[in-house]
Amino acid sequence: MPYKTVLYSESQGITTITLNRPDKRNAISYQLIDDLMTALNQAAAAAPNIVILTGAGSAFSAGMDLENLKNLIGSSDEQNLKDSQTMAGLFRTLYDCPKVTIAAVNGAALAGGTALATLCDFTLAVPEAKFGYTEVRIGFVPGIVSSYLIFNVGEKRARDLLLTGRLFAAQEAHELGLVNEIVAPDQLMARAHELARQLMEISPASLQRTKALLSSFTKDQLDRQLRGAIRENAAIRQTEDFKEGVTSFLEKRKPKWTTT
Numbered sequence: 001m002p003y004k005t006v007l008y009s010e011s012q013g014i015t016t017i018t019l020n021r022p023d024k025r026n027a028i029s030y031q032l033i034d035d036l037m038t039a040l041n042q043a044a045a046a047a048p049n050i051v052i053l054t055g056a057g058s059a060f061s062a063g064m065d066l067e068n069l070k071n072l073i074g075s076s077d078e079q080n081l082k083d084s085q086t087m088a089g090l091f092r093t094l095y096d097c098p099k100v101t102i103a104a105v106n107g108a109a110l111a112g113g114t115a116l117a118t119l120c121d122f123t124l125a126v127p128e129a130k131f132g133y134t135e136v137r138i139g140f141v142p143g144i145v146s147s148y149l150i151f152n153v154g155e156k157r158a159r160d161l162l163l164t165g166r167l168f169a170a171q172e173a174h175e176l177g178l179v180n181e182i183v184a185p186d187q188l189m190a191r192a193h194e195l196a197r198q199l200m201e202i203s204p205a206s207l208q209r210t211k212a213l214l215s216s217f218t219k220d221q222l223d224r225q226l227r228g229a230i231r232e233n234a235a236i237r238q239t240e241d242f243k244e245g246v247t248s249f250l251e252k253r254k255p256k257w258t259t260t
Contacts, residue, residue, distance in 0.1 A: 005032040008039050014196045015043040015051045022057025027065040028112045033090050040093050048204035050196040051097065053120060054104040061113030069246045072237050080234035088144045088230050095119045095148065096215050098208050100199050104192040105129045115145040118178045124192055125170040126185045132167040139245025141236040143229035151218055153177060
């Protein structure tokens with residue numbers, strides 16, 4: 001199946017999906033969302049396998065594409081809601097993928113890129129990798145990812161990461177439990193394949209049923225949280241702060257926030 005923004009390969013029971021917009025630091029465009037959703041579904045329907053997700057070039061993913069952000073300004077409520085649901089659908093597809101997933105984080109993973117990196121079952125990262133839920137820094141609400149983050153790190157730590165929008169290094173991500181292992185850059189993919197081969201020695205049926213069981217523990221609460229998160233993610237786009245945040249980011253200047 002042809003893809004425009006991802007590379008898809010299967011070899012010896014290992015599926016590798018590579019975000020392939022290196023010139024844009026693998027920013028998440030609408031085309032990439034469509035391609036990644038299709039690739040994940042293709043991997044889910046394949047014979048028993050393990051899925052590795054990584055990025056081409058020097059970054060894993062820099063988050064939402066700048067042109068996408070620009071196009072959000074002036075969108076209708078209906079358009080904003082649909083866009084939020086699309087992003088939520090991508091995250092849920094990755095989170096609920098019936099195959100075991102391994103993120104091989106080869107560089108910066110920001111905003112939505114952080115979500116993609118940490119929603120996988122296993123996350124390996126190079127020491128130089130940077131993470132951050134940076135949405136508030138451009139007047140956005142990290143609503144969708146917050147639903148997952150609280151389950152991962154707890155409310156207090158989630159508040160710190162989401163409200164400050166600060167960047168944090170691979171070592172801190174490891175300490176928070178968002179990264180399983182820190183791996184030297186020249187060993188990253190080799191380690192990802194080694195882990196994949198170890199997992200392939202386990203019963204595929206056991207892996208799939210265990211993943212489904214783990215997902216079922218949070219399903220009802222996650223469903224409720226995501227409904228609210230999608231609404232808030234869409235609503236913030238109608239505010240002056242969102243328009244100013246995106247515009248100032250694109251113009252590379254400090255934002256001038258409104259008072260409340």
